[in-house]
Amino acid sequence: MKIVVCLGNVPDTTTKVKFGDGTAFDKTGVQWIINPWDELALTRAMELKEDAGNPVSSVTVVTVGGKDAEPTMRKALAIGADDAIRVDTDARDAYAVAGQLAEAIKDKGFDIILTGIESSDYNGSMVGGMLAEMLDVPSVSAVSGLTISGSDVEITRDIDGGKEQVSVATPLVATVQKGIAKEARIAAMRGIMMARKKPLAVVPAAEVETLTDFVSFELPAPKPPCKMVDADNVAELVDLLQNEAKVL
Amino acid sequence: MSVLVYTENWDGVFKKLSFELVSYAAKVAEMMETSVTAVSIGDVADDELAKLGNYGAAKVVKVDGNTTLDNQVYTGIIAQLAEAEGAKVVVISHNNTGKALAPRLSVKLKAAVGAGLIALPSSTEPFTVSKKVFSGKAFANVVLKTDVKILTLAQNSFEVIEVGGTATVEASTATAGEAKTTVKDVQKQTGKILLNDAEIVVSGGRGLKSGDNWGIIEELAEVLGAATACSRPVSDEGWRPHEEHTGQTGKIIAPNLYFAAGISGAIQHMAGISSSKCIVAINNDADAPVFESSDYGIVGDALKVLPALTEAIKEAKNK
Numbered sequence: 001m002k003i004v005v006c007l008g009n010v011p012d013t014t015t016k017v018k019f020g021d022g023t024a025f026d027k028t029g030v031q032w033i034i035n036p037w038d039e040l041a042l043t044r045a046m047e048l049k050e051d052a053g054n055p056v057s058s059v060t061v062v063t064v065g066g067k068d069a070e071p072t073m074r075k076a077l078a079i080g081a082d083d084a085i086r087v088d089t090d091a092r093d094a095y096a097v098a099g100q101l102a103e104a105i106k107d108k109g110f111d112i113i114l115t116g117i118e119s120s121d122y123n124g125s126m127v128g129g130m131l132a133e134m135l136d137v138p139s140v141s142a143v144s145g146l147t148i149s150g151s152d153v154e155i156t157r158d159i160d161g162g163k164e165q166v167s168v169a170t171p172l173v174a175t176v177q178k179g180i181a182k183e184a185r186i187a188a189m190r191g192i193m194m195a196r197k198k199p200l201a202v203v204p205a206a207e208v209e210t211l212t213d214f215v216s217f218e219l220p221a222p223k224p225p226c227k228m229v230d231a232d233n234v235a236e237l238v239d240l241l242q243n244e245a246k247v248l
Numbered sequence: 249m250s251v252l253v254y255t256e257n258w259d260g261v262f263k264k265l266s267f268e269l270v271s272y273a274a275k276v277a278e279m280m281e282t283s284v285t286a287v288s289i290g291d292v293a294d295d296e297l298a299k300l301g302n303y304g305a306a307k308v309v310k311v312d313g314n315t316t317l318d319n320q321v322y323t324g325i326i327a328q329l330a331e332a333e334g335a336k337v338v339v340i341s342h343n344n345t346g347k348a349l350a351p352r353l354s355v356k357l358k359a360a361v362g363a364g365l366i367a368l369p370s371s372t373e374p375f376t377v378s379k380k381v382f383s384g385k386a387f388a389n390v391v392l393k394t395d396v397k398i399l400t401l402a403q404n405s406f407e408v409i410e411v412g413g414t415a416t417v418e419a420s421t422a423t424a425g426e427a428k429t430t431v432k433d434v435q436k437q438t439g440k441i442l443l444n445d446a447e448i449v450v451s452g453g454r455g456l457k458s459g460d461n462w463g464i465i466e467e468l469a470e471v472l473g474a475a476t477a478c479s480r481p482v483s484d485e486g487w488r489p490h491e492e493h494t495g496q497t498g499k500i501i502a503p504n505l506y507f508a509a510g511i512s513g514a515i516q517h518m519a520g521i522s523s524s525k526c527i528v529a530i531n532n533d534a535d536a537p538v539f540e541s542s543d544y545g546i547v548g549d550a551l552k553v554l555p556a557l558t559e560a561i562k563e564a565k566n567k
């Protein structure tokens with residue numbers, strides 16, 4: 001079986017975001033990381049490959065992005081992915097990204113396609129499902145557990161107020177969230193050395209349109225200062241919550 | 249032309265989430281001078297379906313059967329009904345189900361998605377929505393360029409508006425092929441208030457020192473009719489189940505009231521709860537960042553403040 005992980009390159013989660021003239025995200029000084037859920041997806045893919053009981057032959061990572069995404073992709077190779085594909089164009093909206101991913105991975109015989117549930121920058125939660133529909137394969141979302149059983153995949157997915165066990169034939173798209181792997185792996189020195197020699201293919205962008213335009217950005221209004229209440233006077237807090245905030 | 253809204257049911261019953269969605273769809277329909285058609289898949293009784301009229305649906309189309317969600321089957325059905333109704337806008341929740349259906353539907357209908365919205369579109373010409381980006385650190389104004397649009401609404405972010413209308417119920421036999429996913433087993437929590445549904449949430453962090461101290465969180469939640477939550481390290485340590493972890497990598501919630509006890513207020517934690525209408529922080533460090541993004545704060549030992557608060561609320565309720 002071949003696994004591919006769709007890997008987003010996103011600003012570190014502690015980044016103070018700025019938008020210059022308000023029309024585009026200012027990338028100056030930003031540290032880039034693997035999108036947190038994609039890192040968990042990659043970790044799970046590596047666990048599946050390392051378990052000798054599974055017929056996993058390779059783990060590929062694919063990113064839609066410019067050359068500046070390559071350090072993040074090398075990180076994924078250092079964590080253990082066998083090879084990487086970069087589709088050479090900026091990510092402009094979810095539909096376009098899914099379209100590029102579909103072009104890049106179709107006809108390559110991938111059995112398990114993993115995406116994260118959300119990218120931490122544009123918070124769409126859309127790429128995984130769009131990709132599945134474009135490839136016309138089943139999709140399971142909110143996946144918090146995944147094992148291989150013959151040519152099927154056994155999945156635990158979160159539903160409102162519980163969990164469901166689902167069985168799906170490959171190929172499929174699984175959109176993963178927390179729980180899929182316990183903790184994201186970090187690259188070891190040996191992995192970092194090896195990553196330099198692993199293949200990172202750059203493929204040209206396909207003709208894909210966008211369905212949305214991000215026209216401007218705004219920062220939220222600053223919060224008024226926190227009203228402090230004395231620890232010995234919790235009754236006052238109750239009164240404020242009842243009569244001022246009106247939430248009790 | 250119409251606004252279509254997909255209403256999810258739980259074992260044949262609608263929840264507040266469904267009414268919120270219909271209320272939102274009704275406001276969008278008003279902006280577009282059209283009416284709302286609600287779609288319901290699964291076995292739901294007609295009198296339950298008719299309730300949707302009270303929130304602004306003019307018509308309900310029901311599709312019986314298909315009680316377990318298969319993304320492809322459901323998407324196929326909704327797409328057919330959207331086309332049959334000439335829907336210009338399709339409203340879906342931004343919950344786990346919506347996140348599974350909306351993207352597939354987007355490709356099927358070639359419809360742009362406004363994802364995870366917390367407000368009405370700011371204009372219909374061009375069709376512009378404001379969406380949270382960078383986990384709540386900013387908002388983007390996004391133009392949806394296609395003829396048909398899909399809007400996914402974040403849970404608890406729009407008020408339920410009763411309009412007292414009635415809806416006609418129509419049965420549809422739309423089908424969409426065989427399910428390719430097989431559900432083997434379902435485990436549901438029972439008798440607990442679900443974090444995503446809760447109006448009030450009591451949450452604890454590493455400052456509570458040990459999972460053994462969670463009794464005081466649960467007691468406060470009990471008197472408030474609240475759900476319990478926690479920070480990521482707390483669930484990583486195994487003090488609490490993973491389902492309770494809120495934040496950027498956990499659940500993203502928007503209750504009316506969120507208590508953060510012994511939580512430092514890391515940006516990744518706040519990303520999951522910053523849409524709460526009111527945040528109360530309890531922390532023994534007056535400089536903890538959590539106070540910067542809270543409405544009310546108490547500097548003190550959570551192990552003492554929480555039980556005192558439980559008592560004070562009991563007293564206030566008995567008055």
Ligand SMILES: Cc1cc2nc3c(=O)[nH]c(=O)nc-3n(C[C@H](O)[C@H](O)[C@H](O)COP(=O)(O)OP(=O)(O)OC[C@H]3O[C@@H](n4cnc5c(N)ncnc54)[C@H](O)[C@@H]3O)c2cc1C
Nearest residue numbers: 453454455479480495496497498510511512516517532550
């Ligand atoms: C990519 C990424 C994603 C992440 N996602 C999440 C996420 O989704 N959710 C999340 O929560 N975290 C997340 N984190 C972790 C986050 O950065 C913080 O480490 C975490 O939120 C801290 O949890 P905490 O506040 O419980 O613990 P701490 O930071 O240890 O804070 C404990 C607090 O308790 C206070 N305290 C101590 N004793 C007492 C007492 N007796 N009474 C009252 N207060 C007391 C302390 O003053 C302190 O402020 C993420 C991190 C990364 C890098």
Ligand SMILES: Nc1ncnc2c1ncn2[C@@H]1O[C@H](COP(=O)(O)O)[C@@H](O)[C@H]1O
Nearest residue numbers: 006007064115116118119124125126127
């Ligand atoms: N530029 C990208 N390149 C590769 N995969 C991506 C990209 N953007 C998003 N994804 C994948 O799609 C998932 C969901 O992203 P989104 O729909 O943007 O929230 C992410 O977790 C990634 O797995």
